Amino acid sequence: MQQVAAGVTQLQIQRFVNLYFVETTTRGEWVLVDTGLPGHAKDIIAAANQLFYVGTTPVAILLTHGHMDHAGNAQELSEHWNVPVYAHRLELTFLTGKAVYPPADPTVGGSLGFASRFFPPQSFNLSRVQALPEGAEVPYLPGWQMIHVPGHAPGQVALFRTEDKTLLGADAFATACHDSIPSLMLQLPKISRAGTPFNYDWEATHASVVELANLEPNAIGCGHGPVITGPEAAAGLTRLARNFPVPAQGRYVAQPARTDADGVQFVPPEVPDTLPRSLAVVGIGAAVIGLAALLTSQRRTRRATRYVPGPRYNADLDEGYYSGYGTGSRQTHSGSHGHRVVTGPGPSRPDWRRGGVGS
Ligand SMILES: [Zn+2]
Ligand SMILES: [Zn+2]
Secondary structure (H helix, E strand, C coil): CEEEECCEEEEEECCCEEEEEEECCCCCCEEEECCCCCCCHHHHHHHHHHHCCCCCCCCEEECCCCCHHHHCCHHHHHHHHCCCEEECHHHHHHHECCCCCCCCCHHHCHHHHHHHHHCCCCCCECCCEEECCCCCECCCCCCEEEEECCCCCCCCEEEEECCCCEEEEECCCEEECCCCHHHHHHCCEEEECCCHHHCCCHHHHHHHHHHHHCCCCCEEEECCCCCEECHHHHHHHHHHHHCCCCCCCCCCCCCCCEEECCEEEEECCCCCCCHHHHHHHHHHHHHHHHHHHHHHHHHHHHHHHHHCCCCCCCHHHHHHHHHHHHHHHCCCCCCCCCCCCCECCCCCCCCCCCCCCCC
């Protein structure tokens, strides 16, 4: 666990996902901000017991947004502690099993874009979730402001404590580079854009970063990456805001998905995903190389049999040849996911349940 600022502690889960214990102004009271990937409720309870006292309970759970790595243990923890869960009203439809997020866009590139093709589907139905109040007020945390920062998730919120300029930035940006999985896993500190395949609105994502940079934070804790404090916090965020790297290509680059309280109302058409073609080329290439190697090997064997007494026909080699060729030629990939609500012109596929796993 690492302290972000007075009364604000970061817990990292699996070196990738962060959540925060935020103390209220009442002694012994605290709020859990985000809940990590599913399957870690016991770790979070143990960390809270260690940080406060054995048997401690928060007054509430607050979700910055509903992606799987932030809402993963919300149901289990809210039942265990018997506390409410709060999220922005625009996230409720995704947290109660009524809608799914816009489909992830693997065509934006980068390691996370590649990995997003394989993320499992997300489906939460939280029984205790309720809407955060309208405006900037944060339940139980009077010194904090809530800032709506859409673009990555429609109802994503960041939290800012004005007194000491502490910022919990959610996935509006990250404090480790999301475009490189090694950087993310090594937790190298760098204020960067976050969760590119899940950013359904790049203009809003940039505007959210600008809004948070204008706060000039002294300490930053995000959904992903290490704590950053001191002058680099504001400087790094200002750099990101001024030179925000909108991807050169991607489904949501030219136009965003549109969402409302009922879910997703529009998604732009998919853009061609070149990965399946690349994999096919790699597969064919591997098959040709394998075939050439086997033919060369077979010719050597046959040449050898001309001079050395023994079997003239090598059945094992032929079997290897056919199975090797078959494996290579079957390398294909299913690609990204379609959408079934409303799409713009262009091809779409019927099932987009994998969309919105999030980061
Ligand atoms: Zn995340
Ligand atoms: Zn996210």
